[in-house]
Amino acid sequence: MIGKLLNATIAAAAVLAMSQDAEAQSKKYVFALVPKNMNNPFFDQARDGCKKAERELKGAVECLYIGPGEHGGGEEQVQVVNDLIAKKVDGIAVSPSNAAAMGKALEGAKAAGIPVLTWDSDLLEKDKALRIAYVGTHNYEIGVNLAKLAQKIKPKGGTICIQSGGAAAANHNERMQGIRDTLAGAKSAQAPGTRLTGQNGWSEVAGCPLYTNDDFPLSVQQMEDILGKFPKLDAFIPTGGFPQFIPQAYKRVAEKYKARIKDGSLALVVADTLPVQMDLLKAGLSKGQVGQRPAEMGYRTMLFLKDIKDGKPAPKDPTYTGLDVCTPETAGTCIGK
Template sequence: MKKLMYAAIMAAVALPPAGALAADYNFALVPKAMNNPFFDLARDGCYKAQEELEGVTCNYIGPGEHTELEQIQIVQDLISQGVDGIAVSPSNAPAMGKALKAAVEAGIPVMTWDADLLEEDKGIRATFVGTKNYDIGVNLAKIAMARHPDGGKVCLQTGGAAAANHNERLKGIRDTLSGKDTGTPPGEPLSGENGWTEVAGCPLITDDDGNKAIQGMTDILAKEADLTAFISTGAFTQWFDNAYRQAAEPYKDKMESGELSIIVADTLPMQMAQLKDGLSNGQVGQRPFEMGYRAMFVLKDLAEGKSVEDPIYTGLDVCTPDNADSCLAQ
């Protein structure tokens, strides 16, 4: 149904047939922020696709830092410039949905990656390329449940409050820990279901800011001496390796004994090193390189009038200290 909605919109703006399109394409890959090592990998994938696809330019452009309004402005500027296609990871799903309507009205193919639009806006974009975000939350929670079968006190940490991908991950965590449907994303906080209770002050909102993420983790671990699990839906918690190590090191013995778990999304190189060094109890990784790489192929298909699958999931890597040397997809 979503594909039909998108096809109808594109037909209404008279998208020219494939043979009438120019041979060269300028496609934009828009991250939430350009100071983010996760999105650096997506950029590298985009540039790799540029090398392989004749006549395709990867225009990697986004806010220097995680700024929702700046991302909206960048997308609006790309529409005004008349780029040939836009792939965006929305920081603010409702606002980006409104902005992308102008792209479709201008005949510019649009897709999302990493993060998606709200359900009611998904007909605007052709497809989503990335992780099934709910499953990230499910797998983060499964690691916690394996280590703490009786439950306990948990603090969740997330990205932007309006980021659909992080809200879906939160719901995946809450549904899995509680054993029931906790409602629309991000789900309702846990208050004893299956033995799990969310502590006051959580979830911690980071706005994808690594310094804010570290400070939030440091404060909650100091405040909640009997915390069972700290679960983060994004890599921001561990981006700054030295700062994270300093924050986690005092709790290494508790983590090793099973008294405390720190479990974080993503499997960037510094995160895998932290896992192997006993400063993390689990990582659930996405594949950002593949997201950026596949986005260029999808946009080329769309620009040439071809249909594409929706959604396109890029898979997950679930890593623990037991499989840290073999868990990453090749």
């Protein structure tokens, strides 16, 4: 009798375990992909990569693409993340607008046991333990490559204006540091690097760097104003595609300087290589583009979060998604597949 009861207990336990395994396998994880803002073609590509992962995983995950409508200072993005933590989503992948503020918000995710990845932009060094890994561009290197393009065009240096996304955005500060360090020929202590005041012949003009806060009309106006104020400016380098993301407005300004772009008297090189930007490069309205792979960022963060939830090894920290360096001569072949 005891043997029969024992066997029945073991069998029941086995059925329960199998049921729990089946439930775990059938559970749909909800993973949030949080951009800096949702009014941005760069982040649209990250969303598309996220949705591609959702399709390929055939119902195992839901890609919840959610973020602020506009960039701003990061407060709205922090509120979005706080709401996601309160809703107990299964994982969060975020591109922080304000690295310091996002670090404070993600303390709540860590306390709630919600795995976090950063992508496109990372946290401050002191807060990196709050996320498992960074997935995206080596931001310092994007600045290095922008600077190298400018150096080829203007080997003796000259006056320069750098246009950035936001003063508190870690990724843009790292890119600015890469530009400044490469042009100066010396490594600075920390982002955003040491202002150029004649190093290797390069000097930043008064009023720069410019900060757009991802306000694209503002970025075009800034570009028009600075080129008007300094008609012999040697280099204009946006650390993101801001002015080019509204191509008609950008064309209106850049076409005034097309001859200078062509003859190399103005080194106009821009971050990102979205299709509309490549069209502008081919039209002679920039002299170089250094691109990221946002679709891959969105795609890989979803796969990585699922692996983490399934108990598989975490991704390498950092996981870099590569760069594409494009010039008018290589525009047809420079984008990585």
